[in-house]
Amino acid sequence: MKKNLWVNVREKSLFVWRIPSFPALFLINFIFGLSSSFFAPFSSIFGIDEAGMSNIGFGVFMTIMAIGGVTISSYIAKRSDTRTSRKKLMIIAAAAGVIGYTLFAFLRNYLALSLTGFFVLGTAGAAVPQLWAYARDALKQANIPAEQTPFIMNIFRMFFALSWTVGPALGSALLISVGFKGLFLSVAAGNLMALLTIVFLLKDVPRGQVSMKKAPAVGKYVKKVHIFAFLAAAFLLSTATSIHMLNMPQFVTKVLHGTEMDVGIIFSVPPMFEVPMMIIVGILATKMDNAKLILIGFATACSYFLLLNFVTEPWQIYPLQVLSAAQVSITGGIAISYFQDFIPEAQGTATTLYMNTTSIGSTLGYLLFGFISQVTNYGSLIIMYTVLAAVGLLFLVFLGKEKVKNSKASKTKVQNF
Template sequence: MGRNFLRAVKHRTAMVWNIPSFPILLLLNFMVGLSMSLFVPFSSIFGLDVVGMSNMAYGVFMTIMAVGGVVISTYIGKLSDRNISRKMLLVITSVAAIGGYIGFAYIRDYYLLSIVAFFLLGMASATMPQLWAHAREILESSEVPKREIPFVMNIFRMFTALAWTVGPAFAGWILVLVDFEGLFLLVALGFFICIIAVVAFIKDEPKERDMSGKQVVLGKFIFRPYIFANIVAMFLLHAATTINMQNIPQFVTKVLGGTEAHVGMIFSVPPVFEIPLMIAFGILATRLDLGWLIKLGFLFSFVYFLLLWNVTAPWQIYPLQLLSAANVAITAGLAVTYFQNFLPKEPGTATTLYMNAQKIGQTIGFLLFGYLSSLLSYENVFIICIIFTGGGFLILLTVGKKKNAASPALHDGVR
């Protein structure tokens, strides 16, 4: 059994590496993930302790950035599924990221930062879904069997996890040496390297069909009960995850008496386990129903927050991060393929649909963190995470069940 599993891992790993242009896409995914992992875990420290925002003002600020991401990336996602060069869009979004993070390095005025966050970082947020959509297009045109696509996309997501393995701990060290100015300039440098790689190595994949002048009727599609239930569940999960990500640095440093080094270590532990778990769950996804694996990820998340609510020292969070890793390995890796299967002919729109459920969840999560952390103690903020993930799990069990085909083809959803 063990030998067969290792043989399967070796065979599939070789298959992924031999897909045309996939190695450079893996590198790009790592670089974008690394750039994000340097900032996101420390965003609440930047806003509250460096810029001097109140908890509510910080929640509004992060909401502005999330709304910019939803609005702009949705528009870019629709453009990318028509006759618009995805390569050009990757360059544009990366340039926006460079401008945005350079602005964050030097601007300390709340309103100017909000403008930069909405427009530049909102546009930059489209970089990741465009990379994932491009990867899906390459897979569709390759000789990779359809049943292997969830595994390959999970490997793709694994490189983001790899970036998060080293990013937060590295960022903690950078902050000690050069503070947030140096950190943001380093993030901008990462996106500059991405531009060079895109221009030098990425080729536009021909669109499977001409989508110019056509439009996906997402309203008719989204409000199908099964699909809407999945969107709401993902929204709740990512709201809880966002609240947790903003709350942990404050909880560790102001309640448990920890340091930024503890925070960096806490965010670096899960990706260590995510990598092997993504491989394992990716293989399982070729044999089991994706819907049941997604439900399992929600259950892991619910148990994680329940236990996190009861910790009394920073070190106790470390082993709990294994549950967080299992959740991420499923819901952040397989969920992309899960949503892409909803709209198999429009991977950019489908990927953006999933990521917008994530971003809208983040938007509410930012607002709730700002509001709740000004009313409750940081440890009791985790109660909301427990309620949200438990609610999402129950929604998937009761409403989010697949009835007929694996993925509705939406033949009536394009005009």
């Protein structure tokens, strides 16, 4: 049985690697993930300690960056689904990343950083959604069977997760040795490497592959109950997860009286399990209803947060991190390809809409953590984001039924549900 599973995984992995453009796409995805993992874990240290922002000022700064990313990437998504090729837009976004992070290496003025974050890095934020949409287009162009899409896209997502297993540690080493100036220049260099890879190794999507002449109205999609339910659930889980990420170190050291080593172990456990789990989840996604897998992922997240409310020692969190890895492997893996199938005629819009929703949820989480942690203890915060994740699950259970029903009815037409 184990031998057959290993053979199946190996054969599927070789199959994915042979798809035209995908080795280059894997590389670009890894580079973008590595670049983001250099900055994201140290953003608050940069804003508060390096640039001298207040806690509230930093929260506003992050909100400005998030709004810029949502606004500009949404516009770029419409362009990608109508006139401009995804390759050209990815080149623009990657170039913006080079410029933006180079400026961050030298700027310390609040207004200058905010303007750069909104306009320049807001443009750079479109790179990953467009890359994911390009990957789906590449699958269609290569005539890959639809039932293989969830597995392939989960492998694709795995490369982004893989970059985060080493990125924060490398970023920390860079920060210690060369400071924020060197760190941001390294991120800019990563974007430059991605830019060159896009220019020389990716081909333009033929005009015939673009199915729309008019930009899609996002509102008409969001009004559909199952799409709204999924976005609301993703938003709530993203908010809960971002609060959890900020809260965990404080909870371990100040409530459980653990050490920084405990925190390091806690954050190191999930990535070790996420990579193999993403492969397994991808295989399962080709054999069962993806709607059920998504529900399992959200239920796992709720169970993980709920169990955290009962821990009394840091070591008790170690085994729970396997649940964290499991939920990320599902909600961070097949969730995007699952949502892309809601709007098959506008992959750029679908991908950006999903990523913008989770980005806004994360930003809200940052703000909620900053304000609420001042009036309550870190243990109580766990209860709050457990409730947020549970409400997200309820959205899927009760309002997502229409999509589950439709996916079953259309199973013979669209096999990747």
